Amino acid sequence: MKAMILAAGEGRRLLPLTQHTPKPLLPLGHTTLIGHHLQRLAAAGFREVVINLAHLGAQIQQALGDGSGFGLHITYSPEPYPLETAGGIARALPLLGDAPFVLINGDVLTDYPLDLLRRPLQGLGHLILAPNPPEHPLGDFAMDSQGRLFPRGLLPGFTFSGISLLHPQLIASYPQRREKFALREVLDWGMEECQLSAELYTGRWLDVGTPERLAQAQTWF
Numbered sequence: 001m002k003a004m005i006l007a008a009g010e011g012r013r014l015l016p017l018t019q020h021t022p023k024p025l026l027p028l029g030h031t032t033l034i035g036h037h038l039q040r041l042a043a044a045g046f047r048e049v050v051i052n053l054a055h056l057g058a059q060i061q062q063a064l065g066d067g068s069g070f071g072l073h074i075t076y077s078p079e080p081y082p083l084e085t086a087g088g089i090a091r092a093l094p095l096l097g098d099a100p101f102v103l104i105n106g107d108v109l110t111d112y113p114l115d116l117l118r119r120p121l122q123g124l125g126h127l128i129l130a131p132n133p134p135e136h137p138l139g140d141f142a143m144d145s146q147g148r149l150f151p152r153g154l155l156p157g158f159t160f161s162g163i164s165l166l167h168p169q170l171i172a173s174y175p176q177r178r179e180k181f182a183l184r185e186v187l188d189w190g191m192e193e194c195q196l197s198a199e200l201y202t203g204r205w206l207d208v209g210t211p212e213r214l215a216q217a218q219t220w221f
Contacts, residue, residue: 004051046118110163136159
């Protein structure tokens with residue numbers, strides 16, 4: 001099973017830290033944000049990782065190389081400009097193959113056991129949800145006791161953690177697919193088609209999107 005890390009964002013909320021350093025290379029303990037993901041993926045048994053690049057992407061590729069330093073093989077998917085989350089995945093589909101893959105936002109930090117995602121996928125996607133943080137009190141989706149996904153409001157909402165197991169067909173078959181589009185609209189469509197499931201993870205999770213939350217992440221190390 002392959003994994004993909006989304007690393008093409010500009011990190012505007014982290015300025016000025018990201019003016020000359022791409023967000024994935026911001027320090028985290030003795031490694032970096034993306035280095036932490038790579039270490040955990042390797043420990044979970046993954047060997048092939050796809051990383052999309054845009055903003056200061058050459059720095060990321062230079063820092064990580066072919067991934068052998070992490071016990072991985074990294075393939076890069078460069079973008080002419082940031083194509084948003086789903087656009088970046090769509091561009092990388094030829095590198096991901098035909099089997100389900102794990103998707104991780106490069107700017108989240110969690111101790112979710114990634115080896116649990118190395119399992120058969122029912123439907124086109126399985127999302128990991130988290131309790132709502134203060135900055136996102138209403139959440140993104142609701143789920144029932146059987147792991148079925150619903151629009152927020154029908155049941156108590158939870159926040160999409162940025163970690164998921166997706167089938168390439170979720171992106172490839174999206175009827176409004178285009179060069180630049182967001183994963184959220186694809187997930188809304190997949191939910192309407194009853195092709196998505198979810199689970200709630202109550203362990204450590206943080207959206208490292210601001211200098212304050214980056215500092216909080218660094219205290220964990």
